[in-house]
Amino acid sequence: MILIGQYDSPFVRRVAVTLRLYKLNYEHRPWSAIGDADKIAEINPLMRVPTLITSDGEAITDSGTIIQLLDHLAGFGAFLSRNWPQQGDVLRLAGFAAGVADKGVALLYEGAFHTQALPVWHERLHRQVADTLAMLDRERVLRKTPWLFGERLSHADIMIGTMFCFLREALPGAFDLDGYKALRKHSKACDALPEFKQAYQSYKLGMPADA
Numbered sequence: 505m506i507l508i509g510q511y512d513s514p515f516v517r518r519v520a521v522t523l524r525l526y527k528l529n530y531e532h533r534p535w536s537a538i539g540d541a542d543k544i545a546e547i548n549p550l551m552r553v554p555t556l557i558t559s560d561g562e563a564i565t566d567s568g569t570i571i572q573l574l575d576h577l578a579g580f581g582a583f584l585s586r587n588w589p590q591q592g593d594v595l596r597l598a599g600f601a602a603g604v605a606d607k608g609v610a611l612l613y614e615g616a617f618h619t620q621a622l623p624v625w626h627e628r629l630h631r632q633v634a635d636t637l638a639m640l641d642r643e644r645v646l647r648k649t650p651w652l653f654g655e656r657l658s659h660a661d662i663m664i665g666t667m668f669c670f671l672r673e674a675l676p677g678a679f680d681l682d683g684y685k686a687l688r689k690h691s692k693a694c695d696a697l698p699e700f701k702q703a704y705q706s707y708k709l710g711m712p713a714d715a
């Protein structure tokens with residue numbers, strides 16, 4: 505399998521951490537969604553990362569979709585998922601964390617690619633991130649176990665970890681991240697894991713080749 509995308513993307517990193525935890529071999533192509541758009545377009549018309557090329561040569565996109573495939577490949581070893589109904593909660597929290605990352609990326613693009621972002625849109629993005637972080641922080645406080653769903657990591661733990669690190673590095677000072685104490689502690693625990701360390705790249709916004 506080939507994973508396309510840089511580890512400073514919270515979505516690419518989430519897939520890389522999952523591949524590593526499941527001990528699934530992959531080659532990495534650290535292409536930037538923006539700077540290497542033409543190369544990515546040859547494989548994925550959406551020009552987005554992560555893109556995973558499966559062992560059958562199919563390109564698939566969207567981290568949530570890729571992770572479903574990885575769970576399938578890991579079979580009984582897919583320890584990041586849970587049995588239903590708890591899996592519903594894993595997906596709910598992973599979904600909110602991915603949504604925060606989405607809105608963080610949108611904020612970055614607003615700043616980088618729009619000469620004048622409409623304040624109302626900027627404020628909306630900011631509020632979406634801040635309020636969802638507050639909600640996730642409250643959820644984390646309620647759970648006293650090392651990870652959200654007990655002693656074992658879950659997909660939601662990983663998404664929160666990659667999202668929080670991304671906000672800290674890509675949007676420094678944009679949010680009072682120290683105020684989300686439980687998430688901060690959670691993110692620190694994630695960043696200490698070897699799989700997070702191995703799939704890390706400090707944040708740098710790629711620019712279009714002709715910009």
Ligand SMILES: N[C@@H](CCC(=O)N[C@@H](CS)C(=O)NCC(=O)O)C(=O)O
Pocket residue numbers: 513514515537538550551552553554565566567568602606609
């Ligand atoms: N929902 C997608 C989001 C992926 C995403 O936003 N990727 C960004 C990089 S962090 C990207 O490809 N941006 C370029 C674009 O969307 O055109 C996922 O979970 O994979």
